[in-house]
Amino acid sequence: xxxxxxxxxxxxxxxxxxxxxxxxxxxxxxxxxxxxxxxxxxxxxxxxxxxxxxxxxxxxxxxxxxxxxxxxxxxxxxxxxxxxxxxxxxxxxxxxxxxxxxxxxxxxxxxxxxxxxxxxxxxxxxxxxxxxxxxxxxxxxxxxxxxxxxxxxxxxxxxxxxxxxxxxxxxxxxxxxxxxxxxxxxxxxxxxxxxxxxxxxxxxxxxxxxxxxx
Amino acid sequence: xxxxxxxxxxxxxxxxxxxxxxxxxxxxxxxxxxxxxxxxxxxxxxxxxxxxxxxxxxxxxxxxxxxxxxxxxxxxxxxxxxxxxxxxxxxxxxxxxxxxxxxxxxxxxxxxxxxxxxxxxxxxxxxxxxxxxxxxxxxxxxxxxxxxxxxxxxxxxxxxxxxxxxxxxxxxxxxxxxxxxxxxxxxxxxxxxxxxxxxxxxxxxxxxxxxxxx
DNA sequence: TGTACATCAGTGAACGCGCGTTCACTGATGTAC
DNA sequence: TGTACATCAGTGAACGCGCGTTCACTGATGTAC
Numbered sequence: 001x002x003x004x005x006x007x008x009x010x011x012x013x014x015x016x017x018x019x020x021x022x023x024x025x026x027x028x029x030x031x032x033x034x035x036x037x038x039x040x041x042x043x044x045x046x047x048x049x050x051x052x053x054x055x056x057x058x059x060x061x062x063x064x065x066x067x068x069x070x071x072x073x074x075x076x077x078x079x080x081x082x083x084x085x086x087x088x089x090x091x092x093x094x095x096x097x098x099x100x101x102x103x104x105x106x107x108x109x110x111x112x113x114x115x116x117x118x119x120x121x122x123x124x125x126x127x128x129x130x131x132x133x134x135x136x137x138x139x140x141x142x143x144x145x146x147x148x149x150x151x152x153x154x155x156x157x158x159x160x161x162x163x164x165x166x167x168x169x170x171x172x173x174x175x176x177x178x179x180x181x182x183x184x185x186x187x188x189x190x191x192x193x194x195x196x197x198x199x200x201x202x203x204x205x206x207x208x209x210x211x212x213x214x
Numbered sequence: 215x216x217x218x219x220x221x222x223x224x225x226x227x228x229x230x231x232x233x234x235x236x237x238x239x240x241x242x243x244x245x246x247x248x249x250x251x252x253x254x255x256x257x258x259x260x261x262x263x264x265x266x267x268x269x270x271x272x273x274x275x276x277x278x279x280x281x282x283x284x285x286x287x288x289x290x291x292x293x294x295x296x297x298x299x300x301x302x303x304x305x306x307x308x309x310x311x312x313x314x315x316x317x318x319x320x321x322x323x324x325x326x327x328x329x330x331x332x333x334x335x336x337x338x339x340x341x342x343x344x345x346x347x348x349x350x351x352x353x354x355x356x357x358x359x360x361x362x363x364x365x366x367x368x369x370x371x372x373x374x375x376x377x378x379x380x381x382x383x384x385x386x387x388x389x390x391x392x393x394x395x396x397x398x399x400x401x402x403x404x405x406x407x408x409x410x411x412x413x414x415x416x417x418x419x420x421x422x423x424x425x426x427x428x
Numbered sequence: 429t430g431t432a433c434a435t436c437a438g439t440g441a442a443c444g445c446g447c448g449t450t451c452a453c454t455g456a457t458g459t460a461c
Numbered sequence: 462t463g464t465a466c467a468t469c470a471g472t473g474a475a476c477g478c479g480c481g482t483t484c485a486c487t488g489a490t491g492t493a494c
Contacts, residue, residue, distance in 0.1 A: 014456060014470055034334040036250030041447055050472050055449080057470095117389075118332045120248040122396055157415075160402070164387075165412040169379070172386030175331075177378075182336055188374070198379040201371075202412070205419030228437055228489060255480055264439050269482080271437095 019057045021047040026068050030111040031181070035065065035119040065119050066126045072112030073132035076105050080139040087146045092203070095143050099170055099195045106174035107191075110181035117175070140167050147208060155207055162206070169198050233271045235261040240282050244325035245395070249279065249333040279333050280340045286326030287346035290319055294353040305360045306417070312357055313384055313409045320388035321405075324395040331389070354381050361422060369421055376420070383412055 015021065025046035029038035040061040041051045058064040083101030087094045106113045116133075123130065144163035148156050177184060178191035187194065203209075229235065239260035243252035254275040255265045272278040297315030301308045320327045330347075337344065358377035362370050391398060392405035401408065417423075 016470095018470080034250075036248075036334070039447060040449095051447085052449080052451090052473080053471060060448085114334075117397075118334075120250070120328075120332075120395075120397055123399070161408065161411060164391075164401075164408055165383070165415070168386030168390060168408075168412070169383050170386070171390055172382030172384070173378075175389060176382060176385055181334075183331075183334060185337070187378075194375065194378055194382075197375060198382070198416070201379070201419035202416050203419070205415035205417070230437095232437080253480060254482095265480085266440080266482080266484090267438060274481085 015047070015049060015053070018047060018049060018053060021049075022054055022057060022064060023068055023071065026064055026115075027111040030068070030114055034181075035114045040064070062121070062125070065115060066121055066129050068112070069115040069119060069121060070126065070129040070132045072109065072116045073129070073136050075109070075112065076116070077132065077136040077139060079105055080136060084139055084143055087143070091143070091146045091150060092208075095147060095166075095199065096196055098139070098143055099166075099199060100192050102170040103174050103178040103191050103195060106178045107180040110179050113174070113179060114181065117171075137163075137167065140170075147203070151207060157206055165202060166199065169202070170195060173198075229261070229263060229267070232261060232263060232267060235263075236268055236271060236278060237282055237285065240278055240329075241325040244282070244328055248395075249328045254278070276335070276339070279329060280335055280343050282326070283329040283333060283335060284340065284343045284346045286323065286330045287343070287350050289323070289326065290330070291346065291350040291353060293319055294350060298353055298357055301357070301360045305357070305364060306422075309357050309361060309380075309413065310410055312353070313380075313413060314406050316384040317388050317392040317405050317409060320392045321394040324393050327388070327393060328395065331385075351377075351381065354384075361417070365421060371420055379416065380413065383416070384409060387412075 022043050025043045026038065028046060029042055032038075040054055043061075043064065044051045044054050047053075054064070058067065079101050080098055083097040084094050085097065121129070141159070141163040144166060145159050148159050148162055151157075173191050173195045177187045177194070236257050239257045240252065242260060243256055246252075254268055257275075257278065258265045258268050261267075268278070272281065293315050294312055297311040298308050299311065335343070355373070355377040358380060359373050362373050362376060365371075387405050387409050391401045391408070
């Protein structure tokens, strides 16, 4: 928490970066108590500011949460995109990197992850929020496309379906076993290995064997 | 809500079934506002009882939530077990029924589902709760076992891994696309079909083709 | 079958507390000239 | 470079509200004899 009361004198009357500080405080509080476990007043306190101050930046608590979720999806999309790396060095290897990035995000950013997927935000609360979510899914879709393209046309499955399968498997493993918070279930193996094995078996089932694509 | 204030006269001073009524009220409230969206006092009000009454039955709000989750897991395990039906008429068909039951539960019982998987209850809060969760997973494990047993020993994958893959895929699809609440995402196909296709491809990848097992 | 009594499962009033929100305000900052 | 002024981003006091929890209580129920 870099915006403690001590800093206030240095900062003077104006905070300077309250919007960012409130988001950071929300993330800390979500980490500690879950997405439902903090209040607008909590966030203000953590940012070292009066309870009325947040209203200058967010309509209400839900708007703050939605902003956290939006930022989460943007970070998520970035990390997935970087991991996919335009399908380099090859679609299979790139897909493995993508899967690892999915799980790593759930593990390293449980607060974002919870805000994105479990804060029970109405789906249509914010256009920017749903667009950021779409951007993250688009990376998966792109990966499925590249993988399907390596199959001869007559044996090519629907790309959308493949991307949804990969998404669901990743999401299931992340939510059950890889998340970095209290809801994580124990597992006698690394979640990354579980996901990788599952994807390999699935791709085998599609007729995409490792030899052709590694 | 069958325990309204109107009924009180009929019931007299004692409620008669307050514990059950509180659980029912909690489910209604979770349906309406999510697992974080109700209070102990809300539940008492919905049950037509004074705010002090629930303390006769639950230590606090969290204990009530945990009881809801436990009941949910028990119901879930029952429904999965009935769908699996001891592997009848054949493992492939029975597995399909099992998958459908998983998604149907998420769709028809969103309140239970949310309490079970998204209420952020500490994993060790209640022994009965985690045992009920284990019972549900045991059904999936049993199914994986039966499926693996149809493969020759030298090509048999680890049963635990297979059961986790099926669990994760089902859970991912249920959480993202099949849940019966506001967090459900739109999908251009039936979630049941998406799951069935995914499982078939996966089993193909394991070397379990439909012809051998239907 | 009656009766006395223990126990159970509620009541309702009370409390302290923290939250969300509003309000008039004021210190700090930016800008036009 | 100074100055006047508009705007911005905070303060802090106040409010009504509902929650969690406790308490002494009491009506209803069950049971021993």
